[in-house]
Amino acid sequence: MEDVxxxxxxxxxxxxxxxDLTPDERLEVERMALKYPAVKAEIAEIEKSMEMYAQEHAIxxxxxxKDKIVNSTLVNxxxxxxxxxxxxxxxxxxxxxxxxxTMPKRTQFYKYAFAASVALLLIxxxxxxxxxxxxxxxxxxxxxxxxxxxxxxxxxxxxxxQLKLYLDTNYHIVRLKGLPKTPSASMVLAWxxxxxxxxxxxxxxxxxxxxxxxxxxxxxxxKGKPVDMGIFDNATVDSAIVKExxxxxxxxxxxxTLEPKGGSINPxxxxxxxxxxx
Amino acid sequence: MQKNICLICDVSFLSYCDxxxxxxxxxxxxxxxxxxxxREKIAVExxxxxxxxxxxxxxxxxxxDEELAEDILQETFVKIWNSFSGYxxxxxxLFTWMxxxxxxxxIDKVRSKDFRNQGKNQELENNVTFIDEQRNTVYNxxxxxxxxxxxxxxxxxxxxxxLVYFKGYTHVEAAEExxxxxxxxxxxxxxxxxxxxxxxxx
Numbered sequence: 190m191e192d193v194x195x196x197x198x199x200x201x202x203x204x205x206x207x208x209d210l211t212p213d214e215r216l217e218v219e220r221m222a223l224k225y226p227a228v229k230a231e232i233a234e235i236e237k238s239m240e241m242y243a244q245e246h247a248i249x250x251x252x253x254x255k256d257k258i259v260n261s262t263l264v265n266x267x268x269x270x271x272x273x274x275x276x277x278x279x280x281x282x283x284x285x286x287x288x289x290x291t292m293p294k295r296t297q298f299y300k301y302a303f304a305a306s307v308a309l310l311l312i313x314x315x316x317x318x319x320x321x322x323x324x325x326x327x328x329x330x331x332x333x334x335x336x337x338x339x340x341x342x343x344x345x346x347x348x349x350x351q352l353k354l355y356l357d358t359n360y361h362i363v364r365l366k367g368l369p370k371t372p373s374a375s376m377v378l379a380w381x382x383x384x385x386x387x388x389x390x391x392x393x394x395x396x397x398x399x400x401x402x403x404x405x406x407x408x409x410x411x412k413g414k415p416v417d418m419g420i421f422d423n424a425t426v427d428s429a430i431v432k433e434x435x436x437x438x439x440x441x442x443x444x445x446t447l448e449p450k451g452g453s454i455n456p457x458x459x460x461x462x463x464x465x466x467x
Numbered sequence: 468m469q470k471n472i473c474l475i476c477d478v479s480f481l482s483y484c485d486x487x488x489x490x491x492x493x494x495x496x497x498x499x500x501x502x503x504x505x506r507e508k509i510a511v512e513x514x515x516x517x518x519x520x521x522x523x524x525x526x527x528x529x530x531x532d533e534e535l536a537e538d539i540l541q542e543t544f545v546k547i548w549n550s551f552s553g554y555x556x557x558x559x560x561l562f563t564w565m566x567x568x569x570x571x572x573x574i575d576k577v578r579s580k581d582f583r584n585q586g587k588n589q590e591l592e593n594n595v596t597f598i599d600e601q602r603n604t605v606y607n608x609x610x611x612x613x614x615x616x617x618x619x620x621x622x623x624x625x626x627x628x629x630l631v632y633f634k635g636y637t638h639v640e641a642a643e644e645x646x647x648x649x650x651x652x653x654x655x656x657x658x659x660x661x662x663x664x665x666x667x668x669x
Binding site: 200203204206208209233234235236239241243244245247251255258259261262263 | 653
């Protein structure tokens with residue numbers, strides 16, 4: 190009996206209640222408790238005291254926690270299969286694993302969401318590249334159309350100018366005709382005696398093509414003498430339709446000769462291509 | 468009428484019906500153990516009403532953080548419920564078994580890497596008095612008894628009890644921490660609990 194008293198007073202029972210013994214020591218205490226009612230009673234007293242001690246330190250958790258905890262406990266009630274793994278704890282209380290509530294649907298969802306995002310990204314990039322090349326094409330077309338438009342506007346302007354010449358009654362229209370050597374050649378010019386302006390209609394001009402070393406030169410016949418009126422070339426597509434030549438106050442007629450490039454002081458008469466007189 | 472509503476609610480235990488939250492369920496320990504064994508729903512509620520405050524008081528003193536303490540309290544109840552077959556009335560009181568689950572969960576949390584990384588262990592040094600001081604700044608009838616209790620215990624008895632009970636020290640660790648022989652630790656612990664017994668039996 191002395192032994193039991195000493196055993197009780199050793200403090201091992203307090204450690205037992207506090208969960209601070211090794212498994213072997215626990216078994217020893219439990220064995221002693223079965224054997225000696227005094228040990229069992231002492232343990233019960235210690236437990237009661239510690240329970241009261243905890244009650245003295247009790248703190249009410251927040252109001253809404255009860256429903257949460259009761260519900261979460263009950264939800265797990267039907268799902269004992271989840272808690273399959275046994276785990277050893279320090280105080281040898283074997284409890285079931287509670288951390289394996291897997292959520293396959295959710296991860297699955299993210300997996301698909303990610304795949305969908307990547308697919309969408311690729312489609313978007315493809316669409317963007319496509320759209321960009323189409324835009325480039327459209328821009329080129331637009332530039333071409335713009336150039337065309339400018340050209341047509343220019344042409345309309347030039348035609349306007351040409352038309353004005355013919356409609357203006359101040360201008361005398363002189364038709365220069367081909368000579369026997371150049372029967373198909375012809376040219377039209379307009380001369381305004383009051384402003385002394387002479388305009389050549391490049392559009393209506395039909396002169397043989399000259400080479401690079403030569404140019405046409407217009408002459409006015411003033412009192413039987415040829416007067417230089419300037420040089421010109423064959424009409425090209427883009428050139429002005431009406432070309433203004435030098436001024437002359439009075440003239441009996443006009444003629445065009447083929448001269449070396451830059452023109453001559455006196456006309457080379459045997460190179461005359463067209464002539465026109467009033 | 469109230470009974471009818473409760474019956475309807477009972478069909479789905481997800482929307483657990485509690486029309487009278489103020490009324491607490493109290494069973495004798497034997498009744499409660501029996502209900503828990505039979506896995507009756509009422510047992511969970513009774514368990515909560517009877518022990519949540521005591522368990523929470525222990526948990527919050529260990530982890531300090533109240534939000535974390537509530538999580539651990541929930542974990543504790545789930546664990547009690549799911550491993551109730553591991554409890555044997557032969558070996559001790561229900562509360563002893565439960566409080567040791569709560570303490571182990573709390574101590575595991577406090578000693579985990581996560582928790583230490585948060586730097587929360589610094590507060591731990593004075594956690595017991597910290598919580599009590601904090602709670603005592605406002606009038607708190609729950610804690611009125613503690614002042615008497617603290618005066619009952621000698622400082623060295625209280626410090627060792629707190630170290631083991633609320634900080635999860637083993638008596639060996641406590642001996643090292645306080646630089647006191649192991650035998651003295653055991654004696655003081657026993658004296659402290661003897662003192663409590665006397666106090667509560669008065």
